Amino acid sequence: MQFRSKSAKSTMTARRETRPALDAPTLIREARFTFVRGLTWAGIVSGFINVLQLTVPLFMLQVHDRVINSQSIDTLKLLLIIAVGAIILYGILDFIRAMTFQEMAKSLLRRLNLPAIAAAMSVSMEKGSTPGTQVLRDLADLRTFINGNTIGAPLEALWSPIFLGVMFALHPFYGLAGVIGVIMLIGLSLLGDLLSRRITKEASDANLRNIADIGSAIPHAEAIEGMGMMPALAMRWRAAQHHTTELLDISNARGKGMYSLTRSLRYGLQVGVLAMGAALVIKGETSPGAMIGGTVIMGRLLLPFDNVTRDWRGWVNALSAWRRIRDILEQRQSEREVAPTPRCEGPLVVDNLVYAVSGNNVPVLKGISFDINPGEILGIIGPSAAGKSTLSRVLIGAAKPTAGGVYLDGHSTYLWERGSFGDMVGYLPQSVSLLNGTIRENIGRMRDADPRKVIDAARAAGVHEMIGRLPLGYDTPIGSGRYTLSGGQKQRIALARALYGWPRLLVLDEPNANLDAEGEASLIRAIRAASENGAMVVLIAHRQSIMRYAHKLLVLQEGRVKQFGERTDVVQALSDPGTDVKSLPDSNRKYVANGGKLENGGAA
Incomplete structure (x- = not known):
């Protein structure tokens, strides 16, 4: 009979991870501070990234107005060296921002993981609900959101005045067109949110209820099958799923329709700016290079707002996940003593x-x-x-x-x-339930248990010999899809x-x-x-x-x-x-x- 024990280092790490959590208000406040601090740093880096994104349109403008007119290869080489250096710096800063989001997600989840799961388990015991799996999904969704590209779009839009300033410098009409385009895209984004917010929330709530209903039935699969309840339950689940699907379809249709409208508007504005630039060139009020550069900058100016319209659902879902995590933490205030109490002998x-x-x-x-x-x-x-x-x-x-x-x-x-x-x-x-793991881990309460204490407990319960007859003895895995024990075992x-x-x-x-x-x-x-x-x-x-x-x-x-x-x-x-x-x-x-x-x- 062999026992596999963890290393001392992993044990120390586990002890550090299981230290008592802070009270809910402090934990929520620190989580917000972590998010805001990371977002602020990422926003500062985004400012430099946005400046460097002017490299391509300004390079095009200079090549068209200076290099072609002067026929100077030396000027072209110098501009090329500057542009390549700026693009390399852009790649480095973009990687730094991505790593900032990754570290922010890791730090935030490290703070919230254990307290949120513990709070969900406590609430489920007191209220009979099962928010534990939903909390895990919410934590995963929050991590995916922070690590993804969705979170960066508003930061890009935040630095749009840089592009507006350059467009005004090229010609006031370019700047005015940029301001009008930004206002129109923001208005369409707000309209899309207004049209879809209520239906999206209803669809999300209905989907969560469906998942909870099906999940609660899984432990009773034997009784459901034995008493022929599956057809009736399947009909109920199908009706609920149809209702949820209809809500999701309506929400998706509205969201996609609004995104198609904003994208068409963005392309139309770029065409309009190009036509306006051509008219200005004909009148001699600007150069051909400015016409090309202004059109490219206009597209870059509107792109973040277009992405915000496309990705707003990700922000809504992340905000909903955060609110559920926050609510579960607030429902279960840290009311228990923080300091461990020594073993006692009293009544x-x-x-x-x-x-x-x-x-x-x-x-x-x-x-x-x-x-x-x-x-x-x-x-x-x-x-x-x-x-x-x-x-x-x-x-x-x-x-x-x-x-x-x-x-x-x-x-x-x-x-x-x-x-x-x-x-x-x-x-x-x-209602006896054993956790996924080995028999040794279950008897040892999922800790790095002393094998002698595990055997002592098994002998006291009269199961030592029975365990010895199992395929792997104390290391026999039990739980979902593993070795099946009888009710008495x-x-x-x-x-x-x-x-x-x-x-x-x-x-x-x-x-x-x-x-x-x-x-x-x-x-x-x-x-x-x-x-x-x-x-x-x-x-x-x-x-x-x-x-x-x-x-x-x-x-x-x-x-x-x-x-x-x-x-x-x-x-x-x-x-x-x-x-x-x-x-x-x-x-x-x-x-x-x-x-x-x-x-x-x-x-x-």
Whole structure:
């Protein structure tokens, strides 16, 4: 059995990358500063680039007016040397500007990547939405936009007064034609934006909804296929796609129509300037070289505005991506402690806990209070929709309490810095999911884990031998399109992940739902070992066999604590004739009816 570990250098880099992020306002402010600073530097470089772009028209003007008239080869050589030098300098500065955009994109994404993804994951846990993949797309779109050619067009247009100045110097009519052309192109750009903005936003929102709907269905492909739901879903998706396509077609038609109009206008203006120059030459008011140079400069003057009309959608999409990133960061303010908290040994205290889902006025948990001491096992029972799984999520800090709080050794589990909190807590959710990676990486919580700790956790969960029989042992890749595990195997590996590092708080939601007798025996041994090691264990289960090892029982009903105390006391209280236990699941009801004994006669 071999383990592949990362180098010390990569580990140090990973630690630097996972340092706690700044609060959202500071992060957004620094991101804006990075963008503005890079754009300012690129704009300054663009000024020199625009000056150098006058090389070709001025070279043409000088050759036509000086070289041809003087028949001087020496003058032509000198002009050629100057022009070649200017073109080489232009290429160097253009490369520097491209590298500026690349560095700006890298710096911006380095600041936003981790905080935005972490914020998206937090929001998805609290609101039940799935913005994580959208944030990744938005970050990629932002990087592509900054690295692309679209961002440079407004900078080119910003320095248009240089070309206007040269045109006025050639002849006032040239300058006046340039001003009129710029005003017309700007007006058409604004008109195009006005005509397409609303429909483009609707199309973008509809497309995002379609992607989210299809993405949310992928994990349930087996149920969809098994129950013949695919034709109905396909019809719904096709109708939604048709609607989105219609909106996109309207938006594209308007955008392309406006771009065709502006391009035709640009070419028409160039023809007009050439005709005007010819008339001025005939009247003797300007030279033939000025006529040619003015026409070329006119085309160069209008080109950035033409590109802005063509690329405005890229700016709109980039702005939308930035707003979504900003909103997700602002929704999830950095409320958690920045400094890691050392490992502690104290009790778990739940104090008047209230939790309501965002947008819902009816709390799921209503004034819950209890405590657990180190080494104790708490069993939580109750009917479906009583709030048991929600309570488990709040206990581990995955959801923010609406009121009250959950405190581990006096520290709020929600405000705890997540890296050090992970060393304290193990969690097995009701819906077991393993990440793409090897079994070793999953058990080691995707860290550069100590192989001995991974094996210890696997032995504690009773899966060491099972893993050894897999194709590559602990290095067997699992996840999408990789080695397929059964439900029981997934649950036992997820249990090993929860036990990794012997956490002080272990929260297990339906840990024996997919286990056979052997797997449940291993689970019970793991729970008892964790308890004997001083861990606090919270068990949520419907199957009664595991509750015999609980020291305390908590009965939840409609989000409230119906009973809490020592296991024997709670069982006795629920066994009284006047106590209503009909709301409990069948297995829990039998457990209470038997006086805390198993159906096979085992003592509780």
